[in-house]
Amino acid sequence: xxxxxxxxxxxxxxxxxxxxxxxxxxxxxxxxxxxxxxxxxxxxxxxxxxxxxxxxxxxxxxxxxxxxxxxxxxxxxxxxxxxxxxxxxxxxxxxxxxxxxxxxxxxxxxxxxxxxxxxxxxxxxxxxxxxxxxxxxxxxxxxxxxx
Numbered sequence: 547x548x549x550x551x552x553x554x555x556x557x558x559x560x561x562x563x564x565x566x567x568x569x570x571x572x573x574x575x576x577x578x579x580x581x582x583x584x585x586x587x588x589x590x591x592x593x594x595x596x597x598x599x600x601x602x603x604x605x606x607x608x609x610x611x612x613x614x615x616x617x618x619x620x621x622x623x624x625x626x627x628x629x630x631x632x633x634x635x636x637x638x639x640x641x642x643x644x645x646x647x648x649x650x651x652x653x654x655x656x657x658x659x660x661x662x663x664x665x666x667x668x669x670x671x672x673x674x675x676x677x678x679x680x681x682x683x684x685x686x687x688x689x690x691x692x693x
């Protein structure tokens with residue numbers, strides 16, 4: 547089963563403020579961080595936090611990044627609308643070239659979804675059914691890669 551997942555980077559502007567001690571990343575429902583759930587914390591000098599694939603968005607619509615200051619004063623956080631995309635490929639085909647029992651090998655091909663501009667990586671899973679139950683990652687490929 548092939549499908550694509552969007553990956554979104556959030557670049558935090560580095561501020562030359564000696565009082566900033568860290569950045570925190572929250573999933574929230576508004577730009578002020580209301581109902582926020584902490585996802586991660588980064589030290590000063592780091593300007594990218596990678597949210598792990600498969601992170602539950604918990605119904606939140608924004609990624610909010612406030613700074614933690616040594617002055618213990620709240621800061622106005624930077625906020626970004628959460629863009630999460632999952633699209634199914636079609637016309638998936640696979641020709642097993644491995645002749646051993648319980649071993650597979652060969653090329654998987656598919657037709658990309660229409661409007662896949664948010665898709666960065668296609669992942670191929672081995673699963674027990676068409677819904678992807680008990681799936682295990684078999685491989686991945688960046689969009690635009692030719693084999």
